[in-house]
Amino acid sequence: MGIKVSIATIILLLISSFVPVQAHSVLVSSNPANGAILSQSPTSLVLNFSETLAQIKNKDINKVSLLDATKKIIKLGKVSVSNSVVKVIIAQTLAKGKYQIHFHVVADDGHITDNFISFSMK
Numbered sequence: 039m040g041i042k043v044s045i046a047t048i049i050l051l052l053i054s055s056f057v058p059v060q061a062h063s064v065l066v067s068s069n070p071a072n073g074a075i076l077s078q079s080p081t082s083l084v085l086n087f088s089e090t091l092a093q094i095k096n097k098d099i100n101k102v103s104l105l106d107a108t109k110k111i112i113k114l115g116k117v118s119v120s121n122s123v124v125k126v127i128i129a130q131t132l133a134k135g136k137y138q139i140h141f142h143v144v145a146d147d148g149h150i151t152d153n154f155i156s157f158s159m160k
């Protein structure tokens with residue numbers, strides 16, 4: 039019994055190690071870039087992922103939010119997705135300080151990427 043369970047576990051581990059890792063969408067680049075120090079307020083956020091993102095008509099499954107240093111949410115426009123690129127317009131001028139871009143996106147294979155990057159305004 040115990041042996042059967044461990045064999046099943048080993049087989050599962052072997053199978054999972056063959057699942058292609060490249061299917062996970064990771065952030066490749068962005069504008070503003072992670073760690074950027076800007077002197078001019080950006081008018082949009084552009085996030086470039088490694089994989090095509092899933093899209094469902096009339097549903098916002100790919101989400102982006104912008105927070106200031108006090109975790110206050112900055113108003114953004116509607117998120118637009120084109121293949122692996124997410125773009126959103128920033129609806130206001132950003133004051134001096136630190137900001138975080140949080141993103142929660144769904145790759146074509148259904149895998150979710152949930153992370154954030156930071157930039158600051160000097």
Ligand SMILES: [Cu+2]
Pocket residue numbers: 059060061062063145147149
């Ligand atoms: Cu994946």
